[in-house]
Amino acid sequence: MFNLPKSTLIQKVVPKNAFDAYTNTKQKKAFAEKIQRITWLNKISFETINLKDAEIKEIQIFKVELKEKIEINDIVNIIDKAIPYHIIFLIYFNNEFYISTSVKHLHPNDEDKAVIDYTFKSVWLSIDNNPYTVELKNDLDWVFQNFCEQLKTVNTNASNIWELVQTQKQDDSLRKEIEKVKSEIARCKQFNIKVELNIKLKRLEKSLTSNFKSQN
Structure with missing residues (x-):
């Protein structure tokens, strides 16, 4: 997918029950019913590509093959929290895939677990149309x-990953507020209040337009 060096190759199937300690009965069932196979494809680290690390010590790439075309946010979160390294998930169904990756930090009371700060995702894409690249430059961060x-999804030149996360969270919050106001307008019966809500909606949408960066 990313044409990474052979030195990064792992190509190891990860048993679904490897995450049993992090799941309840319902979640174990979801692993069994939704996932065909999990494969650890690559390990990007100082040992495999000779790039320095700072906050990020290792980036792993996992391929998750599905039994049906669905998004598996809850399952990905379980795997992400169980592994204290950053992971790029390639989630496949037939000839389509989407990408999910999370910014995270170590749990303050358990270094074998991670806390997710924000998850970036792509839309579903054809496997023949992957616009994303992993550029091996500078350092792992x-x-x-x-x-x-x-x-x-926002126009920003963040100086670091945490600034990017904060900007993205603000954008997400703005989108939620827009949907909330739209629902209020649909329910509203009073003309004067509806006018005020429409003015508020236009103001929010203008803010969103100035921030929005469409995904390819």
Whole structure:
């Protein structure tokens, strides 16, 4: 998918029950019913590509093959929290895939677990149409931020990954507020209040337009 060096190759199937310690009965069932196979494809680290690390020590690439075309946010979160390294998930169904990757930090009371700060995702794409790249330059922090930058939906030149996350969260909050106001307009019966809500909606949409960066 990303034409990474052979030195990064792992190509190891990860048993679905490897995450049993992190799941309840319902979640175990979801792993069994929704996932065909999990494969650890690549490991990007100082040992495999000789790039320095700082906050980010390792980037792993996992391929998740599905039994049906669905998004598996909850399952991805379980895997992400169980592994204290940053992961780029390639989630496949037949000839389509989407990408999910999370910015995260180690749990303050358990270094074997991670806390998710924000998840970047792509739309579903054809496997023949992958616009995303993993550029192996500078250091591991730069590699991961550069990848997340490709998935962002806002116009920003963030100086670091945390600034990018904060800007993206603000954008998400704005989108939720727009949907909330639209629902209020649809329910509203009073003309004067409806006018005020429409003015508020236009103001919010203008703010969103100035921030929006469409995904390829």
